[in-house]
Amino acid sequence: MDGNSQPKPGADVWTLPLETLDPSQAELFQSGAQHEWFRRLRQESPVHYTPASMFGPYWSITRFDDIMAVDSNHEVFSSNRDIVIGDNPEGFAPPMFIAMDPPRHDVQRKVVSPAVAPNHLADLERLIRERVGVILDKLPVGETFNWVDLVSIELTTQMRATLFDFPWEDRRLLPYWSDVTTTSETVGIAVDMAERERVLGECLTYFTRLWHERAAAPPKFDFISLLAHAPETRGMVDDPMEFLGNLMLLIVGGNDTTRNSITGGVVALNQFPAEYEKLKADPSLIPSMVPEIIRWQTPLAHMRRTATRDVEFQGKSIRKGDRVVMWYVSGNRDDSVIDEPDRFIIDRQRPRHHMSFGFGIHRCMGNRVAELQLRIVWEEILRRFSHVEVVGPPVCVLSNFVQGYSDLPVQLHV
Numbered sequence: 001m002d003g004n005s006q007p008k009p010g011a012d013v014w015t016l017p018l019e020t021l022d023p024s025q026a027e028l029f030q031s032g033a034q035h036e037w038f039r040r041l042r043q044e045s046p047v048h049y050t051p052a053s054m055f056g057p058y059w060s061i062t063r064f065d066d067i068m069a070v071d072s073n074h075e076v077f078s079s080n081r082d083i084v085i086g087d088n089p090e091g092f093a094p095p096m097f098i099a100m101d102p103p104r105h106d107v108q109r110k111v112v113s114p115a116v117a118p119n120h121l122a123d124l125e126r127l128i129r130e131r132v133g134v135i136l137d138k139l140p141v142g143e144t145f146n147w148v149d150l151v152s153i154e155l156t157t158q159m160r161a162t163l164f165d166f167p168w169e170d171r172r173l174l175p176y177w178s179d180v181t182t183t184s185e186t187v188g189i190a191v192d193m194a195e196r197e198r199v200l201g202e203c204l205t206y207f208t209r210l211w212h213e214r215a216a217a218p219p220k221f222d223f224i225s226l227l228a229h230a231p232e233t234r235g236m237v238d239d240p241m242e243f244l245g246n247l248m249l250l251i252v253g254g255n256d257t258t259r260n261s262i263t264g265g266v267v268a269l270n271q272f273p274a275e276y277e278k279l280k281a282d283p284s285l286i287p288s289m290v291p292e293i294i295r296w297q298t299p300l301a302h303m304r305r306t307a308t309r310d311v312e313f314q315g316k317s318i319r320k321g322d323r324v325v326m327w328y329v330s331g332n333r334d335d336s337v338i339d340e341p342d343r344f345i346i347d348r349q350r351p352r353h354h355m356s357f358g359f360g361i362h363r364c365m366g367n368r369v370a371e372l373q374l375r376i377v378w379e380e381i382l383r384r385f386s387h388v389e390v391v392g393p394p395v396c397v398l399s400n401f402v403q404g405y406s407d408l409p410v411q412l413h414v
Contacts, residue, residue: 013037018045022053023060023327024085026188026400029301035342038062038330047316054188055086058304058323059316062330064337064355066314070305070326071359074102077305077324079362084401085304085325086186092197094245098253098362108246109365111230112223115163116366120221124162128373131158132380139412144391147408151377152262156255159373164250165222166210177203178255181248187401203251204244211237223250257299257356258370260404262377263394264297265289267408268344270390275346283382289346290374295354296344301329301403303358329403331355387413 007016009027013036021037028034041048041062048060061067070077082088083098097108114120135154139145153175161171180199183191207224214220215228215237227233227246236243269276279285305324310317318324332354333341339348357364364370381388392409 009033013040018048019051021045021048022050024050024053024055024058024188024325024400026398029329029400029403030396030398032396034301034329035333038327038333042330042334042336047314049316055186056323058085058325059318060330061324061326062334064331064334067326067328067331067355068359070313070324071303071355071362074305074361076308076311078308079105079303079305082186082306083303084184084186085302085323086184086188088186089193092193092241094200094241094248096242096245096249098249102361105361107232111233112226112246112250113365115221115223115226116369118368121368121372124369125372125376127162128155128159128376129380131155132376136380136384141385141412141414144409144411147266147388147410148259148263148405149407152259152405155262155373155377156259159258159369160251160255163223164210165214165220165224170206173203173206174251175255175259177248178251181252182256182399182402187399189398200244200248203247204240207247208237208240208243211243253364253366256402256404257364258373260299260402261294261297261370261374263405263408264299265293265374265378266388266390266410267394267405268293268296269388272344275344276387279346279378280382280386283379285346286375286378286382288348288351289378290371291351291354292344292346292348293374294356294370295332295338295351297403298329298332298354298356299403300356301399301401302327303362328355328358385412385414389413 007020009025009031013021021041023034023037023041028037041060046063046066048062049057050060051057061070079098081093097105132155135151139150157171157175160174161168166174177200180196183189184196185191185193210224211228214225215234219225219229227236269279279289303326305326307318307320307322307324309320335341338353357367389411390408391411394405395407397404397406
């Protein structure tokens with residue numbers, strides 16, 4: 001059986017032979033059918049083998065505790081080379097520290113982490129609040145517009161430009177390059193991979209110029225300056241593929257994830273209007289709502305590992321070299337760990353008990369900055385508007401990796 005003969009997203013998953021299930025189909029996520037497919041896998045085959053897909057054979061890990069066990073064991077389940085379900089093309093597999101194991105991973109991550117360190121959050125908060133205010137004050141009240149473009153993309157683009165100290169007039173290149181990075185055959189999207197490679201080459205050229213400018217100037221706390229001045233990474237520019245790989249990681253890491261959580265919060269509050277009323281009655285619930293948004297949305301659906309040796313895991317025999325896919329989107333809906341996981345509840349008792357940021361050595365480096373942006377966005381929204389009303393269906397992107405939106409029509413009410 002090849003990938004084309006797998007049951008399709010429109011099928012009733014509960015009537016299909018279990019061994020035929022392939023949850024990697026990007027159409028599942030675009031249509032919203034993924035949650036029911038993962039519900040069946042959690043119940044009947046939580047460590048599930050798909051023998052044939054467009055990516056080849058792979059294992060699906062779908063329960064919360066099992067995902068945490070895999071994610072926390074980098075010695076057996078390696079990140080080396082690929083962290084999405086599909087393999088990068090031969091000849092174009094830019095290395096990045098999220099797709100590395102220690103010690104190389106630890107060295108590179110440590111160099112860039114000061115840009116999002118806790119001691120910088122106070123300065124970032126002032127800047128984010130100022131920019132959020134400017135963005136929200138420009139929005140048309142009572143008219144339909146695309147929240148994704150005017151709010152989610154614009155805010156996260158401004159933040160990414162700040163963290164890179166990127167030329168302000170060119171900042172919209174960052175979401176463009178982010179989208180090109182995540183639009184790939186490796187996550188189930190039919191795309192011209194040669195054109196993708198060409199555009200990412202333009203990204204590399206642009207940042208190589210910035211690197212040489214930063215290397216010649218006194219050190220600062222933006223990502224490029226940190227890499228250019230640290231003894232461990234100042235030669236990275238001489239390895240263009242490794243430099244590009246880390247650019248791709250740093251651009252996507254703070255762009256797609258936060259962007260889609262900002263939109264996902266609006267979607268969730270409109271789907272659960274009682275929670276919206278609860279929020280308006282008590283804005284002090286924002287800090288607990290923020291991690292609930294991130295759990296409910298799960299902006300990155302999966303991460304992939306590769307088995308370094310034969311291993312028995314939950315009664316299944318995983319072989320050396322096998323793909324092992326941790327479906328964060330499934331773990332975040334695991335009702336054996338999270339009460340009423342399909343509901344959006346802004347005052348959960350343990351709102352941070354989710355897996356959207358991952359576990360172990362690869363836990364999201366910028367998680368506090370992401371939460372900070374979401375908190376400020378909702379504080380400022382509530383100061384200005386009585387309601388952000390969704391007036392049309394959200395348009396979800398086609399991807400088995402990014403759970404995101406391209407369009408969300410809304411109207412603002414004061």
